[in-house]
Amino acid sequence: MKKKVLSMVLATSMVAAALVGCGGGASETAAPAADTSAAAEEAPAAEEAPAADAAEAEAPAATASGNKVGVAMPTKDLQRWNQDGSNMQAELEAAGYEVDLQYASNDVATQVSQIENMINGGCSALVIASIDGESLTTVLESAKSAGIPVIAYDRLIMNTDAVSYYATFDNYMVGTKQGQYIVDTLDLDNADGPFNMEITGGSPDDNNAKFFYQGAIDVLQPYMDAGKIVVPSGQIEFATVGTPGWATETAQSRMENILSSNYADGTNLDIALCSNDSTALGVENALAANYTGEYPVVTGQDCDIANVKNMIDGKQSMSIFKDTRTLASQVVKMVGQIMSGETVDVNDTETYDNGTGVIPSYLCEPVFADINNYKELLIDSGYYTEADLQ
Numbered sequence: 001m002k003k004k005v006l007s008m009v010l011a012t013s014m015v016a017a018a019l020v021g022c023g024g025g026a027s028e029t030a031a032p033a034a035d036t037s038a039a040a041e042e043a044p045a046a047e048e049a050p051a052a053d054a055a056e057a058e059a060p061a062a063t064a065s066g067n068k069v070g071v072a073m074p075t076k077d078l079q080r081w082n083q084d085g086s087n088m089q090a091e092l093e094a095a096g097y098e099v100d101l102q103y104a105s106n107d108v109a110t111q112v113s114q115i116e117n118m119i120n121g122g123c124s125a126l127v128i129a130s131i132d133g134e135s136l137t138t139v140l141e142s143a144k145s146a147g148i149p150v151i152a153y154d155r156l157i158m159n160t161d162a163v164s165y166y167a168t169f170d171n172y173m174v175g176t177k178q179g180q181y182i183v184d185t186l187d188l189d190n191a192d193g194p195f196n197m198e199i200t201g202g203s204p205d206d207n208n209a210k211f212f213y214q215g216a217i218d219v220l221q222p223y224m225d226a227g228k229i230v231v232p233s234g235q236i237e238f239a240t241v242g243t244p245g246w247a248t249e250t251a252q253s254r255m256e257n258i259l260s261s262n263y264a265d266g267t268n269l270d271i272a273l274c275s276n277d278s279t280a281l282g283v284e285n286a287l288a289a290n291y292t293g294e295y296p297v298v299t300g301q302d303c304d305i306a307n308v309k310n311m312i313d314g315k316q317s318m319s320i321f322k323d324t325r326t327l328a329s330q331v332v333k334m335v336g337q338i339m340s341g342e343t344v345d346v347n348d349t350e351t352y353d354n355g356t357g358v359i360p361s362y363l364c365e366p367v368f369a370d371i372n373n374y375k376e377l378l379i380d381s382g383y384y385t386e387a388d389l390q
């Protein structure tokens with residue numbers, strides 16, 4: 001029942017997000033004036049979003065003054081966060097801000113102390129991609145008392161009313177696109193099956209992970225109910241498929257166990273639904289070492305270089321492309337709007353409740369990449385060079 005309600009809430013978000021992409025159709029919420037820098041005037045050009053029907057959301061008081069923005073990223077280990085961080089830095093600096101960019105090696109205590117330093121070091125706004133969405137409540141109380149607005153970047157920060165806004169890609173849509181890719185690739189509407197599937201989910205402490213999982217499962221559930229998709233390991237629920245820390249090694253050893261218990265007799269694995277690229281990489285390693293059957297459809301997310309190379313080599317079927325340049329531009333725009341007391345672009349005021357209420361959000365639209373379109377998406381757009389992928 002609970003799951004149904006979540007599905008409905010998520011489905012609403014999907015429809016809402018389908019109507020608007022990054023830079024389009026945003027509604028706006030008013031941010032109160034901050035005593036702020038001249039630099040905010042020069043916020044970088046981003047597509048003007050037409051005002052939609054008013055979505056009311058309370059904006060927090062932003063009272064800190066100055067020109068420095070703190071950007072807290074989780075880790076340098078994963079390629080995407082390096083890109084997110086450097087894109088944010090470049091765009092903020094181009095807009096005239098000073099930037100304090102920190103990476104926390106996926107260590108929560110490190111991230112907390114980096115954020116403390118940003119608060120004490122005079123940052124006027126914080127952009128935070130959390131490691132553990134549940135662990136920043138205390139440190140963000142200080143940000144709130146200091147009047148420093150906080151934008152949750154990509155991952156929602158839970159259980160704190162210090163978060164002013166959330167900017168991300170539509171996480172539920174990431175999952176539906178992965179699910180739909182499987183449906184289309186295996187022609188599940190016409191094929192009889194049954195197809196064997198194993199699921200590798202994301203980190204349970206990352207709010208996004210549930211949305212990715214639920215989006216994919218909502219698309220695949222009818223085929224599971226009809227017996228066209230079966231899960232030989234029996235590991236289906238979110239709680240049983242998670243990968244703490246999104247670690248490649250953890251995903252790999254879990255899949256090695258699943259393969260040896262369920263596929264060693266020559267049973268084919270047809271579908272490896274993986275929530276992102278770091279977990280897909282683990283699954284691909286496990287398949288390379290322990291599996292001789294027909295190669296499955298393998299999903300992923302982020303278009304990390306290693307995974308795009310695997311896509312080119314036929315070891316991964318698709319990945320979700322989340323153009324971090326788009327997200328960075330959107331967030332820089334929001335920072336400028338907050339700092340200058342303008343209305344802030346949001347396009348979702350229903351989906352992301354962090355335990356203290358719904359956080360006004362801007363959802364960018366993810367797209368899928370596979371062998372047929374990766375050149376256009378990734379190389380022609382300048383995201384990677386040909387050489388990056390060799």
Ligand code: BGC
Nearest residue numbers: 078154155206208246276302
């Ligand atoms: C991000 C994904 C990423 C994962 C692991 C999630 O919060 O949305 O893009 O693959 O974290 O870093």
